[in-house]
Amino acid sequence: MRRIVAVVGALLALLAAQPVAHGAAVESGADDASLLYLSSGDWERQSALRKVALAADFMRIFCTDQRMSAASLADCLDRDKADRAPFERAMACVSALSAGR
Numbered sequence: 001m002r003r004i005v006a007v008v009g010a011l012l013a014l015l016a017a018q019p020v021a022h023g024a025a026v027e028s029g030a031d032d033a034s035l036l037y038l039s040s041g042d043w044e045r046q047s048a049l050r051k052v053a054l055a056a057d058f059m060r061i062f063c064t065d066q067r068m069s070a071a072s073l074a075d076c077l078d079r080d081k082a083d084r085a086p087f088e089r090a091m092a093c094v095s096a097l098s099a100g101r
Contacts, residue, residue, distance in 0.1 A: 062090075
């Protein structure tokens, strides 16, 4: 019984803290949606860790080659300064990275 109470207490603490954490993410400009909705400027404002997380999410959804590194995709997006949305650039990067294997 004590174990259940402890687990419930921990879950309630996490739920109570969630709006604060979400508010901080929104204030910092983090976009939890996906690479699909980012503009080029939004991509540039993301931290390196966030860029890799966005790249990993993109690859999980849109790529069939799961051997590719999310860091490689994020690096390609940083180097590709084409005047296109990050999603379009990501598609081009994935094609180029896949062709190079």
